[in-house]
Amino acid sequence: MSATDRSVVKGPDAERPAVARAAVEHPTAERPARPGFLAVRLRVRRPGVWAAGVVLATLVLAAVFAPLLTSYDPIATDTTATGVAPGSPGHPLGTDLLGRDLLARLLYGARTSLLVGLAAAVITVVGGLLLGGLAAAGPRWLDELISRIADVLLSLPMLIVVLALAAVMGPSLTTVILAVAATSWMPVALVARAELISQRERLYVRAAHALGLSRGEVLRRHLLPGAVPPIASIAAFEVAHAILTESTLSFLGLGVPPNRPSWGNLLTEAQAHLLTGEWYTVAFPAACVVVTILAVNVLASAVDRREGRAW
Amino acid sequence: MVLVLRRKGKTGAERMGRYLIWRAATAMAVVVALSALCFALLDLAPGSPAADILEARSGGRPPSAAAVTRLEHEMGMDDPLPVRYGRWAAGAVRGDFGVSYGSGRPVSEVLGDTVPWTLLLTLVAIVFSVAGAVLIGLAAALTRRAWLRRTIEAGMFVLGGMPGFVTSLLLLYVFAAWLQVLPSGGLSRPGEPVTLAVLLPHLVLPALALAFGHHFGTYVRLVETGVGRLRSAPHVENARARGLSRWTVTVRHLLRPGMVPFTARLGVGVGGLIAGAYATEMIFSWPGVGRQAIYAAREQDYAVLTAVVLVTGVIVIVANLLGDLAVAWLDPRVRLSGGGTHDVGD
Numbered sequence: 108m109s110a111t112d113r114s115v116v117k118g119p120d121a122e123r124p125a126v127a128r129a130a131v132e133h134p135t136a137e138r139p140a141r142p143g144f145l146a147v148r149l150r151v152r153r154p155g156v157w158a159a160g161v162v163l164a165t166l167v168l169a170a171v172f173a174p175l176l177t178s179y180d181p182i183a184t185d186t187t188a189t190g191v192a193p194g195s196p197g198h199p200l201g202t203d204l205l206g207r208d209l210l211a212r213l214l215y216g217a218r219t220s221l222l223v224g225l226a227a228a229v230i231t232v233v234g235g236l237l238l239g240g241l242a243a244a245g246p247r248w249l250d251e252l253i254s255r256i257a258d259v260l261l262s263l264p265m266l267i268v269v270l271a272l273a274a275v276m277g278p279s280l281t282t283v284i285l286a287v288a289a290t291s292w293m294p295v296a297l298v299a300r301a302e303l304i305s306q307r308e309r310l311y312v313r314a315a316h317a318l319g320l321s322r323g324e325v326l327r328r329h330l331l332p333g334a335v336p337p338i339a340s341i342a343a344f345e346v347a348h349a350i351l352t353e354s355t356l357s358f359l360g361l362g363v364p365p366n367r368p369s370w371g372n373l374l375t376e377a378q379a380h381l382l383t384g385e386w387y388t389v390a391f392p393a394a395c396v397v398v399t400i401l402a403v404n405v406l407a408s409a410v411d412r413r414e415g416r417a418w
Numbered sequence: 419m420v421l422v423l424r425r426k427g428k429t430g431a432e433r434m435g436r437y438l439i440w441r442a443a444t445a446m447a448v449v450v451a452l453s454a455l456c457f458a459l460l461d462l463a464p465g466s467p468a469a470d471i472l473e474a475r476s477g478g479r480p481p482s483a484a485a486v487t488r489l490e491h492e493m494g495m496d497d498p499l500p501v502r503y504g505r506w507a508a509g510a511v512r513g514d515f516g517v518s519y520g521s522g523r524p525v526s527e528v529l530g531d532t533v534p535w536t537l538l539l540t541l542v543a544i545v546f547s548v549a550g551a552v553l554i555g556l557a558a559a560l561t562r563r564a565w566l567r568r569t570i571e572a573g574m575f576v577l578g579g580m581p582g583f584v585t586s587l588l589l590l591y592v593f594a595a596w597l598q599v600l601p602s603g604g605l606s607r608p609g610e611p612v613t614l615a616v617l618l619p620h621l622v623l624p625a626l627a628l629a630f631g632h633h634f635g636t637y638v639r640l641v642e643t644g645v646g647r648l649r650s651a652p653h654v655e656n657a658r659a660r661g662l663s664r665w666t667v668t669v670r671h672l673l674r675p676g677m678v679p680f681t682a683r684l685g686v687g688v689g690g691l692i693a694g695a696y697a698t699e700m701i702f703s704w705p706g707v708g709r710q711a712i713y714a715a716r717e718q719d720y721a722v723l724t725a726v727v728l729v730t731g732v733i734v735i736v737a738n739l740l741g742d743l744a745v746a747w748l749d750p751r752v753r754l755s756g757g758g759t760h761d762v763g764d
Contacts, residue, residue, distance in 0.1 A: 259451045263731055266693035267711070268455075271727050274715035275463050351581050351632075355697055358583050359712050374583070378701065381587060382595045382602060389591070393584045401579035 159405035179208035227349035235295025243303035343407030536706035546629035555641025574635035603703035645676035685741015
């Protein structure tokens, strides 16, 4: 709510309609700051939120600087050092049964898994926003069409659809990203649509129309800022969802191609070692997946204004 | 999204009837949309079944382009799209999904061998899931001990971040590798009849893994908030004041109305369970439809894959329908308004 309240009192536009007109006609002209986009209130006082932020930042940095943090090649096998236990000199997290350094594989795997998670979430949110906006602003039939498609997709088990898409498109990074985005844009679109429609009739929006702002300008300056907090929360959950789906798909051998390490791929190969004693080849990648998803979930619920469940 | 339809029916039964018809009609529409999606998948899939068949007939030699075109014409694969879809849909309704590209067996036979196993696993998992969610949710909602509530909340949060296959691997490690009290899989050995004594131990781990997957936290939270909201509602205070036993108050006045949001979500959750069964079945080598689908996807056996997608989709849609009907039964407001609440799942 805070976003919309601030939008009501914002800016000198209300007092100087002529300037507002000028700002519309000349986008480079004097323009008041947009307060709305910073209206996402993070509950930063909670220690859990800080911890989650630190964990995520560490993971991202470790992924970015992976080549600096390890001298091993994540794919190269070493027959002289197979199945080395964690804590051994040279291999802090041990090696798998092909002699590949587990730390190197985890670091390079983080690159793939985080990249897929972020890219899929960005496409999901942008696509969902566009479709939700179209549904809210477009003609009636378009609204019906988009809403019904979203309903149908929501009533299907997504993993099955992702699986089928991945099988048809063939295993690749792009496949995973597109398959995840194609099957998870619906909540974003429905929330964006509902939010935009509920705001469309508010007084300050009608006032903006009356002042002669174009539809696009009203959307950008008055409608979107109010829709940001709920969508930011969903977007964060989408990142977690995308990482989860990627790891599941890769684990099932239908996601990222096996020659490229990702946390899910590591688990597929390690699965057989669980019963033979190399438990750590499973434990470390699994811990990476779970910790990342938990950290993202903590941040997401810190953004969420409806449910205050952040540690 | 809440979808409320207002219809002017005279009696409660009439309104319930209208509601049933409306829900059944939407479910049918979703099934049709799903079948179109499946057919599109089958149609878009790379490769030509005709070429595969010819190759299999000639013992692995790549067939000539002319022969492929001739067989495609014989199979009617150059007909216009609506004709092909109509033919495929007519077959699918009769349970005829064609022949598996990989094994050459009829797809319906493959489904008949695998679907019952998945249904068994899913049903047991649902029982575990509901029992666990009600017990833990009630405990969290009714306890006066803050530490217990906190522990449950934290536990459910951690569970919410665990992909189904991680839960499965964890259970596998603890019970099959470390404690060695339960088998790690290998239920189906060809030629060996599956007796109950063999089945039960094999069933425990996959059913537990499936039941306590990352949806479980949502269930517990729904029971907790559903019941917690009613804890000091007037009708509950009244029931307590009338001197009803704690048990009666809890079950009849707290649990039944408090279960509504949970039940609504459970219908949607069945989809998550069946989808989650894919990884679980792979890990515990359970001979179900999920494992079959993974094999089909890896071998690009699109005939089996689309049939699996369609059949599981229909099962999920029916489960959603049953969930909505259960909500209507539990909550007279839905029943009497003649409309339904449709919960947005993930």
